[in-house]
Amino acid sequence: MMNALAGLAALDGKKYLNLETYRKSGVGVRTPVWFAVGPPDASTGGKRKLYVYTTADSGKAKRIRRSGIAKVAPCDARGKVTGQWFDAHAEILDAAEFRQGMKLINRKYRPLKQILDLWTRLFPAHERVMLGIRLI
Numbered sequence: 375m376m377n378a379l380a381g382l383a384a385l386d387g388k389k390y391l392n393l394e395t396y397r398k399s400g401v402g403v404r405t406p407v408w409f410a411v412g413p414p415d416a417s418t419g420g421k422r423k424l425y426v427y428t429t430a431d432s433g434k435a436k437r438i439r440r441s442g443i444a445k446v447a448p449c450d451a452r453g454k455v456t457g458q459w460f461d462a463h464a465e466i467l468d469a470a471e472f473r474q475g476m477k478l479i480n481r482k483y484r485p486l487k488q489i490l491d492l493w494t495r496l497f498p499a500h501e502r503v504m505l506g507i508r509l510i
Contacts (some may be wrong), residue, residue, distance in 0.1 A: 377460060377461070377509065377510065378421060378460075378508070378509035378510065380458075380460070381446065381458075381460035381462075381509040382411065382422060382509065384447075384448055384457045384458060384460070385409070385411065385424075385446075385448055388448040388449075388456075389408070389451070389483075390406045390407065390408065390409075390448070390449045390450060390451055390453075391406070391407055391408075391409040391424065391426065391446050391447070391448065391449065392404050392405070392406050392407075392446065392447045392448070392449035392453055392455055393405050393406075393407050393426060393434060393444060393445075393446055393464075393505075393507070394444060394445040394446070394447075394459075395433075395434050395437035395438055395441075395443075395444050395464070396437060396441060396443055396444075397437060398440070402445070403433060403434070403437065404453060405434055405453070406449050406450070406451060406452065406453035407426045407428070407434075408426065408427075408479060408482075408483055409424050409425060409426045409479070409507075410424070410425045410475065410478035410479045410481075410482050411423075411424055411425075411478070412424070412425060412474065412475070412478060418508070421508060423506045423507065423508055424446070424462075424506070424507040424508075424509070425467075425471075425474075425475030425476075425478055425479060425504055425505070425506065425507075426475075426504070426505040426507060427472075427475065427476065427479060427502050427503065427504050427505070428502065428503060428505060429499075429500035429501065429502055429503070430500065430501040430502065430503045431500055431501075434505070435466065435503055435505070438464045438465065438466060438505060439466060442463045442464050442465050443463065443464075444461075444462045444463065444464040444507060445459045445460065445461055445462060446459070446460050446462050446507060446509070447459040447460065460509050460510075461509070461510040462507050462508060462509050462510055463507070463508050463510060464505050464506065464507045464508075465505070465506050466503050466504070466505060466506075467503070467504045467505065467506045471504060471506060472502075472503070472504040475504040475506070476504065
């Protein structure tokens with residue numbers, strides 16, 4: 375639990391998260407992503423979840439479907455890690471949690487996120503999914 379608290383503290387005020395997921399071969403793939411931190415969840419003893427959205431057919435979504443093992447670290451927009459790595463577990467969330475995560479991300483990345491949403495409405499190409507990430 376202490377590692378999870380340290381991880382959340384390291385991400386506080388950060389705009390980007392470097393998400394490392396793993397191929398079948400065990401090779402890690404790092405991706406800088408936008409993220410939002412959810413409220414404490416009573417069903418998990420007050421742990422907080424990180425929300426990240428992506429397209430359903432993205433590599434990271436495929437790797438998470440296969441194995442939820444992941445690592446996260448704060449980073450800049452280009453993916454340069456600016457802090458410590460933390461072990462995590464990631465999963466694809468259901469529609470209700472998708473909406474909750476999207477509200478948090480919309481609020482955090484306003485107005486750029488709203489412009490991107492308009493673009494996806496005008497030119498729909500891929501279904502989006504929400505990833506739920508818990509620090510271990």
